[in-house]
Amino acid sequence: MRNIVLILFIAFSFSSYSQRDNKKEDSIAIRNFYNTSLLEGKSYTWLDYLSNQIGPRLSGSLNAQKAVEWTEQELKDVGLDKVWLQSVMVPKWTRGVTEFAYIETDPGQTTNVPICALGGSVPTPIGGVKAEIVEVKGLEDLRKLGTDNIEGKIVFYNRPMQADLINTFEAYGGCVDQRYSGAAEAAKFGAVGVIVRSMNLRLDDFPHTGTMSYGNLTDLEKIPAAAISTNGAELLHSMLTLNPKIKFLLNMNCRSWKDVESFNVIGEITGSEFPNEYMVVGGHLDSWDLGDGSHDDGAGVVQSMEVLRLFKETGYKPKRSIRVVLFMNEENGLRGGKKYAKVAKSKNENHVFALESDAGGFTPRGFSFDCDSNNFDQIQSWKSLFEPYLVHYFARGGSGADIGPLKKDGIVLAGLRPDSQRYFDYHHAKNDTFDAINKRELELGAATMASLVYLFDKYGVK
Structure with a gap:
């Protein structure tokens, strides 16, 4: 009996030490994401170019194509393992004169x-x-x-x-x-x-x-x-x-008008241990035509790009393959999200996690999750890692329109949830412009996203 008690005590002690070591390691990794994003981030500079040099990106427009070409090149410059375009037919509608x-x-x-x-x-x-x-x-x-x-x-x-x-x-x-x-x-x-x-x-x-x-x-x-x-x-x-x-x-x-060809822009860091398990982070590249779409969804685009850049800059090598997907045509058709899921299914790709940012570039408050109870319990155990950054909202609910078509048993879908009180002041309107973006809030959101992706990559889904 004494030997059994001793063994159990040793096992419990080892588990406790291991959990403390993991938490310390995770805290350091997350701190690095925030430091790099806030001190050496690219999301704000990227959004400045996307909004002010390219501008409104309505599906089927010349500006939408310019955004495709520019983001493709930027992702290549980050040094990802793979960058490619995925063709998708999208509706084309024009406003005409005022x-x-x-x-x-x-x-x-x-x-x-x-x-x-x-x-x-x-x-x-x-x-x-x-x-x-x-x-x-x-x-x-x-x-x-x-x-x-x-x-x-x-x-x-x-x-x-x-x-x-x-x-x-x-x-x-x-x-x-x-x-x-x-x-x-x-x-x-x-x-x-x-x-x-x-x-x-x-x-x-x-x-x-x-x-x-x-x-x-x-x-x-x-x-x-x-x-x-x-x-x-x-x-x-x-x-x-x-x-x-x-x-x-x-x-x-x-x-x-008749449908025209456009593209999803996809970049990948190939996983070191489980390359056939895919994790997605993304936003939609198209916008409405009145403003320049800085909050909806330029912010989500550059934050998603920044997640993979932060991994490269901090030296984190993911176990699973991490993809950034910049979806086309969320606003008036969801063609990009549907096409990505269709191709993934046809290739029998095993997607285990997807995170979308499509609620503006405001201060991050947390995430909502579409997942089972086991995975949500794991997520709840990570809350203390986010509390130093005033990120405290973790709830079950919707995720995002573009990643919704990926839904299946065993996958975790998540949506970044920034403070929403000002979002609809700009949503789909002429004043959704770059001057409405706060640099610090945008960068906090990118680091928050990187932290969640890191945790799911390290510990996997349940």
Whole structure:
């Protein structure tokens, strides 16, 4: 009995020492990632070039192709083991000349308001469309009003993001259906157009675009769809309250074209022990066309590139193959994410982990994870390693749109979760520009991502 107790004591002591040694080693490695990112980082310089020298990168555009070529070369310059392009066909939509809209109280008495076409919208007839307005709070209001009250009018969706929800992505999810499906549903009741309150918690004059769908409507049934700024929505609501018979003019020149070829940009550090186990870190290279896409998702692109550069700079040699994937066409089709997953499946590649950054370049707060209980328990055991950097949010939930198609049993999907309170001030709007980026916050996010990738590479998935 004494021998058994002694053996158990020795085993327990050895395990405790081993855990302490691992934690010390991990703390040093993570500190190195943060030091290198904050003192010798490239993410901010990269984003400066991507935003200011290339600019907006709507799928199918010349700028999107320039971004592909530039990021490919930058990844080669980092010295990765492999860098390649993965072909993908993407939709091409152009905005045309600047949109125009006004509220008409009486003939000749008009007030201009800021609007922008929603991505994928059809244009208005030449000269625009002018009609009376019917205001609703959501898709369900259409059925209550019926065709008699909607036919021949422009539907104004005016349900704001719910301000008392601390998680702004939850608030966004609570009203984005009116942007995505609003035109398709309103057309069924005879509407001639729709305008949608911008998905923005702030009151300002920036209309926010975003993708929309016509569902199964034929080309003849499709109606133009635009976003109106939050200040514009407030004004329109007030004017409708005073006079329900006011009219709205909407003029847009957007157009859809045939699909064109584009590319996912992929770079890899080949694993030293398990080269056939793949870990992905990525963001989407395309952006909307109003701003330069610095937060959405230039930040995620350069942070993901920086993760692999930090491994090279600090001398960390991963056990598993680490890939950075810069996905094309997240904004209006998700073609890049779907293509990457399709090719991975066709090659029978074993993907064990994927991390996406697509929530802006703000201060990192933590991660959300789509995984089983065993892996989440392991993740929870790492929280103390992140606490010195004020990264404390670890929760089960969604990960990211582009890595979602990789989902299968045994894989861990994760999403970087920065502070979200300012994100929707810029999301899909003209003010999503490089001057809205904080260098330190961006670099903290890159180091935080590198730290999580390091831990999963070292300890694997459960």
